[in-house]
Amino acid sequence: MSKTTEQVRKSLAKRYRAERRFKAFGVGAIGFGLLALVLLFTDIIGKGHSAFFETYVKMEVTFDQDTLDISDVRDEEQLNFANYDGVIRNALREEFPSASGRQEKRELYSLISTGAGYELRDLLKDDPSLMGKSITLWLLADDDVDVYVKSAQDDRLESRLSDNQKSWIESLEAQDRVELQWNQSLFTHGDSREPELAGIWGAVTGSFFTMLVTLILSFPIGVAAAIYLEEFAPKNKFTDFIEVNINNLAAVPSIIFGLLGLAVIIGLFGLPRSVPVVGGIVLTLMTLPTIIISSRAAIKAVPPSIREAAMGLGASKMQVVLHHVLPLALPGMLTGAIIGMAQALGETAPLLMIGMVAFIVDVPGGPLDPSTVLPVQIYLWADSPEQSFVALTSAAIMVLLSFLIAMNTLAVFLRKRLERRW
Amino acid sequence: MQTGNLLLLLVVMIAGAYYMGHRRSFALARPLGGIRHLHSLPFYYAMRTAIWCAIPALVVLGVWLAFDDTLIRNMVMGSLPAASQPVDGSAANLMLNQISNVASGALSPASVSPEIAAAAEKLNSLRQLNTMAITVVVIVVAMLGTAWGWVKISPQMRARQQVEKVLQTLFMLSATIAILTTVGILMSVLFESIRFFGKVPATDFLFGLHWSPQTALRADQVASEGAFGAIPLFVGTLLISAIALLVAVPVGLMSAIYLAEYAPARVRAFAKPALEVLAGVPTVVYGFFAALTVAPVIRQIGESIGLDVASESALAAGLVMGVMIIPFVSSLADDVITAVPQALRDASLGLGATRSETIKKVIFPAALPGIMGGILLAASRAIGETMIVVMAAGLAANLTANPLDAVTTVTVQIVTLLTGDQEFDSAKTLAAFALGLMLFITTLLLNVIALHIVKKYREQYD
Numbered sequence: 104m105s106k107t108t109e110q111v112r113k114s115l116a117k118r119y120r121a122e123r124r125f126k127a128f129g130v131g132a133i134g135f136g137l138l139a140l141v142l143l144f145t146d147i148i149g150k151g152h153s154a155f156f157e158t159y160v161k162m163e164v165t166f167d168q169d170t171l172d173i174s175d176v177r178d179e180e181q182l183n184f185a186n187y188d189g190v191i192r193n194a195l196r197e198e199f200p201s202a203s204g205r206q207e208k209r210e211l212y213s214l215i216s217t218g219a220g221y222e223l224r225d226l227l228k229d230d231p232s233l234m235g236k237s238i239t240l241w242l243l244a245d246d247d248v249d250v251y252v253k254s255a256q257d258d259r260l261e262s263r264l265s266d267n268q269k270s271w272i273e274s275l276e277a278q279d280r281v282e283l284q285w286n287q288s289l290f291t292h293g294d295s296r297e298p299e300l301a302g303i304w305g306a307v308t309g310s311f312f313t314m315l316v317t318l319i320l321s322f323p324i325g326v327a328a329a330i331y332l333e334e335f336a337p338k339n340k341f342t343d344f345i346e347v348n349i350n351n352l353a354a355v356p357s358i359i360f361g362l363l364g365l366a367v368i369i370g371l372f373g374l375p376r377s378v379p380v381v382g383g384i385v386l387t388l389m390t391l392p393t394i395i396i397s398s399r400a401a402i403k404a405v406p407p408s409i410r411e412a413a414m415g416l417g418a419s420k421m422q423v424v425l426h427h428v429l430p431l432a433l434p435g436m437l438t439g440a441i442i443g444m445a446q447a448l449g450e451t452a453p454l455l456m457i458g459m460v461a462f463i464v465d466v467p468g469g470p471l472d473p474s475t476v477l478p479v480q481i482y483l484w485a486d487s488p489e490q491s492f493v494a495l496t497s498a499a500i501m502v503l504l505s506f507l508i509a510m511n512t513l514a515v516f517l518r519k520r521l522e523r524r525w
Numbered sequence: 526m527q528t529g530n531l532l533l534l535l536v537v538m539i540a541g542a543y544y545m546g547h548r549r550s551f552a553l554a555r556p557l558g559g560i561r562h563l564h565s566l567p568f569y570y571a572m573r574t575a576i577w578c579a580i581p582a583l584v585v586l587g588v589w590l591a592f593d594d595t596l597i598r599n600m601v602m603g604s605l606p607a608a609s610q611p612v613d614g615s616a617a618n619l620m621l622n623q624i625s626n627v628a629s630g631a632l633s634p635a636s637v638s639p640e641i642a643a644a645a646e647k648l649n650s651l652r653q654l655n656t657m658a659i660t661v662v663v664i665v666v667a668m669l670g671t672a673w674g675w676v677k678i679s680p681q682m683r684a685r686q687q688v689e690k691v692l693q694t695l696f697m698l699s700a701t702i703a704i705l706t707t708v709g710i711l712m713s714v715l716f717e718s719i720r721f722f723g724k725v726p727a728t729d730f731l732f733g734l735h736w737s738p739q740t741a742l743r744a745d746q747v748a749s750e751g752a753f754g755a756i757p758l759f760v761g762t763l764l765i766s767a768i769a770l771l772v773a774v775p776v777g778l779m780s781a782i783y784l785a786e787y788a789p790a791r792v793r794a795f796a797k798p799a800l801e802v803l804a805g806v807p808t809v810v811y812g813f814f815a816a817l818t819v820a821p822v823i824r825q826i827g828e829s830i831g832l833d834v835a836s837e838s839a840l841a842a843g844l845v846m847g848v849m850i851i852p853f854v855s856s857l858a859d860d861v862i863t864a865v866p867q868a869l870r871d872a873s874l875g876l877g878a879t880r881s882e883t884i885k886k887v888i889f890p891a892a893l894p895g896i897m898g899g900i901l902l903a904a905s906r907a908i909g910e911t912m913i914v915v916m917a918a919g920l921a922a923n924l925t926a927n928p929l930d931a932v933t934t935v936t937v938q939i940v941t942l943l944t945g946d947q948e949f950d951s952a953k954t955l956a957a958f959a960l961g962l963m964l965f966i967t968t969l970l971l972n973v974i975a976l977h978i979v980k981k982y983r984e985q986y987d
Contacts, residue, residue: 111877118879125881129783132776136800136855139848143806146818327699335693336700348703354902354972355965356909358936359710362961365943366713373594388706395703421689449807452911452936455944478809485813485916493817500810507805 147504151497154286157299158249159241160215161280164194166227166234176231185227187220188212191242199271210268216243218288218300241282246298246491248272252281263490289498293464294480298491301484303499305466309379309459309474310448316383316470317390317447322440324387325394326429329436332395333402334424353392360389361456369457376458377473385453390443397439401432434521441514445507451478477503528590531660535586535667539579542671546574549678557680565685573684576691577674582667586659593655601648609640624648714965717958724952725753730959732756736922736933738942738953753956755963757922761839761932765914766907768843768928769850773907774900776847777854784855785862786884797859804852812916815845820917827929835931837919843928846913850903857902861895862888894982901975905968911936935960 170193171185195211196202202211219242226240227233244252251262251272262269275281292302328349336342364385368374374381405428413423454460459475460483467474475483477499484496550570554560560567598621602611611617620641626632627645634642678684722730733754780800784793820841827834834840865888873883889896919931920941942957 118882122879122881125884126783126787129779129787132779133783133788133796133800135776136780136803136848136851137796139851140799140803143810143814143848146814147810150817324699324702327696328702331693331696331700335696345700345703348707350976351969351972352703352706354905354968355710356905356911356936356968358909358911358939359714359961359965359968362939362943362958363706363710363713366717366958367709370713372591388702391702391706419685419689421692445805449805449809451807451809452915452940455915455940458944460944478807481809481813482912482916485809485816496813500813503807504810507807511805 147497147500151494151499151501153253154289154491154494154498156283157286157288158244158252159282159284160244160248160275161239161282162191162194162198162215162242163237163239164190164223164242165237166190166223167193168235173234176227176234182224182228185224187223188217190223191215191219202267207267210265211271213245214248214268214271216245216299217297218295219243241284243288243299244281246489249299250490252276252283289495293466294462294475294483295464298487298489298495301492301495303477303480303502305463306475306477306480306499307502309463309467310476312379312467312470312474313382313386313454313476314444314448316380317386318440318444320383320387321390321394321443322436325391325440325443326398326436328391328395329398329402330424330429333399334420334428349392349395352388353396356452357389357450358452358456360385361453363388364453364457375471375473377461377463377475379467379470379472379474379476381457382454382459382476383470385457386447386450389450389453390447393443393446394436394440397442398432398436401435401439402428404435405431431523434517434523437521438514438518441510441517445510445514448510449478449503449507451482454479455482477506527656528586528659531586531663535579535582535663538582538664538667538671539575542578542667542674543571543575545671545675546571546678549574549675553678553680563680564683569684569688570678570682572688574671574674574678576688578667578671580691581670582663585666586663589659589662593659597648597651597655600651601644604647605640605644609638628652710965714958714962717955718962721952721955721959724955729753730755730956734924736938738938738956751952753952755935755960757924758933758935758938758960759963760924760926761918761922762908762934762936764926764928764932765839765843765846765918765934766904768840769846769907769910770900770904772844772847773850773854773903777851777903778858778896780851781855781858781862782884785859786880786888800852800855802852803848804856806849808849808910808912809916811845811849812912812914815841815913815917819845832929834929835919837917837931838929839918839932840928842914842917845917846907846910849910849913850906853906854899854903857899858892858896861892861899864895865891894978898975898979901971901978905971905975908971909936909964909968911940915940935964939964 167190170189171187172189173181173185175181192212195214196208199211202208222240222243226238247263248268251259251264251269254262259269264272272281288300289302291304292300293305295301332342332345336345364381368381368384369376409427409431410423413427414420418426454476459479461473461475462483463473463475465472481496481499481503484492484499547567547570550563550567551560554563554567557563563570601624602617602621611620623632623637624641624644625648627634627637627642628648634645637645730753733752734756735752735754736757737752739751780796784797788796816837820836820838823838823841823844824834824836869887869891870883873887874880878886914934914937918937919933920937921931922933922938923930925932939957939960942953942960
């Protein structure tokens with residue numbers, strides 16, 4: 104055995120150890136990435152799942168004409184401004200007569216949400232014959248009560264509620280009059296300062312209008328630009344300059360697009376702040392590079408034989424492109440557009456710049472109404488001090504993520520089903 | 526008529542023009558013996574008529590809408606008696622606001638001076654006149670265009686070439702939007718920055734060590750002058766980005782190597798898309814995760830070993846940002862590693878090297894330029910990232926390199942300076958644009974260098 108072989112044999116064990124170590128690093132790296140993913144999702148779901156249900160308290164409520172201050176049940180005006188909170192307060196006082204003094208009474212009244220009165224109003228509007236009668240109802244509880252009811256026995260000690268309030272809730276719980284019900288307001292209401300009344304519907308509609316504007320603008324423009332660059336552009340300095348610009352724009356931080364929107368679209372063109380149209384334009388400029396790049400890839404994937412065959416039959420260049428290349432490239436372009444839209448849907452920073460962070464309670468009715476979008480709503484709620492908003496934020500994140508997952512799945516599906524390989 | 530309705534009407538008119546053009550081309554072809562005697566297909570004659578209807582009308586509408594507001598305002602302000610003319614620009618703005626509030630009914634005319642009420646009335650009547658005029662003019666232009674396009678149709682006309690020319694021009698205009706966007710970005714940050722540097726010397730901004738942008742609102746207020754030294758922001762940005770890269774580069778690189786060189790096809794098919802999910806999660810979600818989950822955990826760990834950790838530590842933001850850019854690094858690295866020719870691997874393995882030796886001594890050096898490019902791109906991502914730092918990093922500008930302290934970044938300051946109430950001319954607002962300019966230049970340079978490296982060394986082995 105030669106000396107070299109001897110040396111190699113001796114070093115083998117060490118080299119194999121190094122090999123195993125290296126491989127373990129690789130596995131560790133993948134594991135770290137996947138662990139982060141799992142942690143992120145379990146954390147969000149763990150925090151957010153409870154927000155899909157909220158606490159209701161069963162109460163016997165009397166529609167007392169004097170308390171409500173209504174003289175005529177058919178008068179819409181009076182029904183709208185009647186004192187429903189008074190009715191609820193009466194019910195609470197009857198339930199817990201021990202509460203005395205201003206402070207204790209206030210504590211008692213704050214068990215029920217300020218929004219519960221609207222439920223009574225709707226009931227009375229639907230059925231005026233309820234006037235003067237007593238009915239048993241599930242009333243929406245305040246968010247602090249909600250947190251208390253949902254938390255485990257040990258955590259209840261840290262609650263913000265006073266001892267009186269705790270004992271009242273526990274006596275209600277003992278009578279089985281506290282229940283978790285599906286949180287409908289989350290999906291039907293706009294934003295609110297009260298966590299139990301706040302919902303994402305306003306933000307979802309705002310996101311919808313913003314995405315609509317983005318799609319209408321960015322898809323045609325992106326496809327047209329891609330067609331020009333792939334099929335018509337002469338090879339010259341100007342075309343090179345366009346390409347350099349597109350590549351750079353793809354890597355410009357999104358917040359810069361917000362500055363552009365603020366200075367040019369709002370400052371120079373005078374469009375209003377906080378509206379989906381401006382948000383849509385800004386997001387269009389941001390997603391255009393993505394759409395152009397993927398559309399160009401789709402056009403490139405169409406084999407030259409198709410073009411040559413059409414050309415040979417006498418089609419003009421434009422006819423070749425519009426009648427043959429474009430239909431074949433369309434699935435790929437759509438996939439790119441969906442991915443670009445998903446990016447735009449999750450984008451927050453540029454929209455902060457153009458004022459879509461305002462506190463807006465109303466659900467927007469069109470792309471020119473002030474509104475906010477889902478990611479910005481998440482940002483706003485994450486900043487709110489109330490404890491219930493943490494769960495609400497996580498729930499909104501779950502909704503946003505499910506939209507994104509749906510869009511990306513659709514893109515993958517489209518690619519698998521429609522894209523042709525030559 | 527409302528602009529939206531006018532546009533709808535225009536669409537109907539364009540469809541009508543198309544139909545008329547179509548009819549006429551057939552009518553012209555019939556005596557000649559069918560459409561094969563026309564120069565172009567009827568579709569092109571119809572399209573040409575529709576284009577003649579649409580483009581002049583849209584151009585007129587666009588130009589009109591761009592200028593009518595300013596014109597009307599000037600006319601209203603001009604109509605005010607000389608005594609009540611505003612003294613300067615901001616007073617004029619205030620007055621205009623008041624006038625338009627009265628005009629829209631938000632303010633009762635009784636609560637303002639009679640001149641303003643009269644001006645509001647004039648504004649309303651001018652606006653009415655304007656919408657009427659715009660409707661009439663646009664409809665007339667569209668009709669004239671259609672008539673012109675319709676009359677001109679003849680069997681010899683080269684309609685197809687004309688239509689194609691218009692389409693091609695439209696395509697080209699779409700492509701130039703990329704240039705316009707870049708120019709728009711440059712102009713918007715540049716102009717405001719120049720105004721900012723008129724108020725604050727550029728050297729103070731670039732080399733100053735103290736950042737506190739709160740300026741006094743009134744001259745007699747006891748507030749700080751407002752210091753605009755951006756060095757603490759640059760250091761904070763670099764600190765957080767460095768932490769992020771320290772996480773993302775090793776993890777991203779090693780996972781790319783493992784996936785490309787070791788992983789069985791089934792593991793790769795699962796792990797690669799799973800990692801890419803990390804890139805699809807919106808940044809605001811990462812911000813929430815960093816602020817509410819990671820930061821408290823880091824703080825607790827720090828406390829348990831006796832370290833004083835700020836609740837908005839750079840470490841939390843940097844760690845989470847690092848997780849965010851893992852897939853970015855790994856997919857770029859994966860591309861360049863798989864692009865290394867198989868012959869190099871075979872040669873190295875054939876000489877008796879182990880796999881890890883092949884990777885370390887052959888593949889890695891070969892892929893290095895591409896990997897470097899990828900890292901630079903990741904760095905530019907980290908520097909420009911906004912939401913994670915806005916939610917998880919601090920607001921106070923501390924000049925420190927301690928990752929357990931709270932630092933602030935360029936993007937955080939842009940957001941805080943520009944959200945909420947603001948006047949457009951104060952140094953505070955303008956400072957945001959100066960920061961934006963720095964951010965734009967930095968990321969642009971990083972991208973250009975990265976693309977240059979990737980391009981220059983990519984095809985070395987082919």
